Amino acid sequence: MKFTRKEVGTILQRHGYKLTRQRRSIIEAIIASQDSLTPATLHAKVHRDHPDIGLVTIYRTLEIMAELELICELHGGGACHRYTIGQSEQHHHHLVCSGCNSVTDFTRHNFSTLEQNLTQQSGFRIDGHLLEFFGLCPTCQEKQSGT
Amino acid sequence: MKFTRKEVGTILQRHGYKLTRQRRSIIEAIIASQDSLTPATLHAKVHRDHPDIGLVTIYRTLEIMAELELICELHGGGACHRYTIGQSEQHHHHLVCSGCNSVTDFTRHNFSTLEQNLTQQSGFRIDGHLLEFFGLCPTCQEKQSGT
DNA sequence: CTGCTTGCAAACCCTTTGCAGTCCC
DNA sequence: GGGACTGCAAAGGGTTTGCAAGCAG
Numbered sequence: 001m002k003f004t005r006k007e008v009g010t011i012l013q014r015h016g017y018k019l020t021r022q023r024r025s026i027i028e029a030i031i032a033s034q035d036s037l038t039p040a041t042l043h044a045k046v047h048r049d050h051p052d053i054g055l056v057t058i059y060r061t062l063e064i065m066a067e068l069e070l071i072c073e074l075h076g077g078g079a080c081h082r083y084t085i086g087q088s089e090q091h092h093h094h095l096v097c098s099g100c101n102s103v104t105d106f107t108r109h110n111f112s113t114l115e116q117n118l119t120q121q122s123g124f125r126i127d128g129h130l131l132e133f134f135g136l137c138p139t140c141q142e143k144q145s146g147t
Numbered sequence: 148m149k150f151t152r153k154e155v156g157t158i159l160q161r162h163g164y165k166l167t168r169q170r171r172s173i174i175e176a177i178i179a180s181q182d183s184l185t186p187a188t189l190h191a192k193v194h195r196d197h198p199d200i201g202l203v204t205i206y207r208t209l210e211i212m213a214e215l216e217l218i219c220e221l222h223g224g225g226a227c228h229r230y231t232i233g234q235s236e237q238h239h240h241h242l243v244c245s246g247c248n249s250v251t252d253f254t255r256h257n258f259s260t261l262e263q264n265l266t267q268q269s270g271f272r273i274d275g276h277l278l279e280f281f282g283l284c285p286t287c288q289e290k291q292s293g294t
Numbered sequence: 295c296t297g298c299t300t301g302c303a304a305a306c307c308c309t310t311t312g313c314a315g316t317c318c319c
Numbered sequence: 320g321g322g323a324c325t326g327c328a329a330a331g332g333g334t335t336t337g338c339a340a341g342c343a344g
Contacts, residue, residue: 053300075222122242122251123288124242124282128282133265134277
């Protein structure tokens with residue numbers, strides 16, 4: 001399940017970070033957005049309602065949230081440095097729309113067999129993986145065919 | 148199978164690009180390296196034997212090679228903008244060492260079932276995916292335990 | 295109150311671009 | 320020989336840092 005505003009706030013405070021007005025706005029914007037966001041687009045969203053919040057604060061907050069794994073960093077489809085809200089509990093992956101950057105989470109995939117095979121064959125100690133799918137969401141498919 | 152020097156040269160020329168002394172050196176360095184390389188580390192390698200080759204040429208050559216899919220861009224484990232030599236024929240994935248950045252390719256994985264399920268459930272038209280594993284190669288595991 | 299947090303501006307990368315000379319084919 | 324390619328230097332863009340003022344707890 002995706003993190004709620006309350007959960008994010010609690011986790012930040014539990015780790016000794018203050019829950020400032022600016023951080024609340026940034027968290028709100030990330031959670032409210034269906035899309036993945038770059039620092040710049042996130043700043044634009046936050047800036048609408050809170051014109052006094054600077055881009056620097058966005059960077060610093062993203063850094064903290066990534067550190068605490070409250071947000072996920074996306075890579076697929078060309079653009080790095082895009083973020084989406086994280087999940088509590090489950091390990092999950094992302095399906096990202098190349099058109100509108102919207103993100104759908106999914107969990108049902110198990111790599112344990114593959115990881116075991118890879119470990120046996122390569123001798124690597126596997127610490128993690130990165131899996132993303134990209135394509136077009138239903139809405140963007142319609143837009144495209146409608147043109 | 149990974150691209151050979153000859154294959155890379157042929158493909159470049161087939162696409163109307165000239166095979167200059169600089170490009171030969173860059174291709175040589177990428178193929179000779181077991182590791183994934185950033186533009187800067189690649190430049191350092193090339194620069195040793197050919198001090199007259201500029202970083203700008205590295206960027207321009209990487210751009211062309213990525214465009215022609217002669218090299219693969221890596222994302223996992225934190226650092227983006229790292230490249231490794233591509234493969235002819237097979238679709239493949241990478242296993243990257245977080246210690247020394249060495250790359251091992253693997254092919255045996257089939258996402259068609261997963262992709263079908265995702266398409267059914269989300270309505271996405273899936274165009275591609277990104278899968279990387281990261282961990283420690285045998286050599287770096289030894290170094291770590293030896294410390 | 296105290297120390298974390300913020301905003302501004304400047305510094306700092308990394309990457310791209312303009313241009314004149316060079317070189318592959 | 321001609322057009323693609325290169326290197327230099329400069330511009331460009333995104334990200335980080337120093338510092339004084341502000342604010343959460």
